[in-house]
Amino acid sequence: LHEHPEVFRRYPLVPVHGIPLMEPIAQQWAPIENFEARPDDLLISTYPKAGTTWMQEIVDLIRSGGDVEKARRAPTYVRIPFLEICSPPPVPSGVDTLVDVPSPRVIKTHLPFQLVPKSFFENNCKIIYVARNAKDNLVSYYFFDRMNLTQPDPGPWDSYVKKFMEGKVAWGSWYDHVRRYWDERANHRILYVFYEDVKEDPAREICRVKDFLEIDLPEDIVQKITHHTSFQVMKENPMSNYSTFPETIFDKRIGSFMRKGEVGDWKNYFTVAQNEAFDADYQRKMEGTTLRFRDVL
Ligand code: A3P
Known part of the structure; x- marks a missing residue:
């Protein structure tokens, strides 16, 4: 990543089976599709900006039995590689x-x-899925796309809201993403975690994750993990805050990866009219699902 700064730029989105993905991913799709999972692989899956990094830190600390020093061995993106990430050669792909x-x-x-x-x-792998309410997810993605110099420029706020609603952003429709994993819980080993629940009671949700992973931890270790995965501590930790990521990808003058970490921040950005249009559209897109996000109004 650090050795080839010249290859990074704002890549266009190219559809892969109908889902808009960054061009280098679309160009190197076959090895991703044919990736060979192993039965003991654990997949952390999210729509972008739903709390991926947070869950990565929680999982890494659970698996190390709360060993904070061990979790500082490398940055998040090295400890837990990103399956489909691709840059133009010679940067090695996630696969x-x-x-x-x-x-x-x-x-x-x-x-x-x-x-x-x-x-x-085929290998019946465990999957942890993290979902975040649509409006906060959108706000987080908007600010991220401003500072992430490999994603399309988000443009003005109003047009970004529309793009998000239409699923014309990297990794496609938020609505389809959260709904489909919710439905597939019945057929696969999927633990569905809500960002808002982790904010409300991190120890409870950490326990859900450790139980899913079939790892026993005493209460004091759960508390320790709660502390080390709090927003403030992760923001200060260079191994979890993306400060080590190349400037040519994340422009730290524009924004910080650990931006705010709150529930309900959307209220600071949606106008009344945008909110009404968003809600009406949301009702249509989410019709028929039992998936409910907590009321963050
Ligand atoms: P904000 O932009 O709202 O601050 P991802 O890791 O999927 O890219 O998600 C990033 C979002 O999760 C950002 O949201 C980031 O601040 C938030 N986040 C990261 N670590 C967190 C933590 N420990 N507690 C709460 N939010 C966290």
Whole structure:
């Protein structure tokens, strides 16, 4: 990543099976689709900006039994590789990196359910899915796309809201993404976690994750993990705050990866008219699902 700053730019989105993905991913799609999962792989799946990094830190600390020093061995993106990430050669892809990672691997993805490589399901791999309410997710994505110099420019706020509603952003429709994983819980080993729930009671949700991973931890270790995965502590930790990421990808003059970490921040950005239009559209897009996000009004 650091060795080839010249390859990074704002890539256009190119559809892969109908889902808009960054051009280098679309160009190198075959090795992703054919990725060979192992039975003990754990997949952390999210729509972008739903709390991926937070869950990565929680999972890494659970698996190390709360060993904070061990979790500082490398930045998040090295400890838990990103399955589908691709840059133009010679930067190694996520798939290239993962081939050499010893088992048991933890893998990050933003792929919608239908694009997750089949081998994960053939091997009955566990999946932790994190979902965040649409409006906060949108706000977070808007600010991220401003500072992430490999994503399309988000443009003005009003047009970004429309793009998000239409699913014309990287990794496609938020609505389809959260709904499909919710439905697939019945068929696969998926733990569905809400960002808002982790904010409300992190120890409770950390316990859900450790139980899902079948790892026993005493109460004091759960408390320790709660502390080390709080927004403030992760924001100060160079191994979890993306401060080590190349400037050519994240422009830290424009924004910070650990931006705010709150529930309900959307209220600071949506106008009344935008909110009404968003809600009406939301009702239509989410019709028929039992998936409910808590009221963050
Ligand atoms: P904001 O932009 O709202 O601050 P992802 O890791 O999926 O890219 O998601 C990033 C979002 O999760 C950002 O949201 C970031 O601040 C938030 N986040 C990261 N770590 C967090 C933590 N420990 N507690 C709460 N929010 C966190």
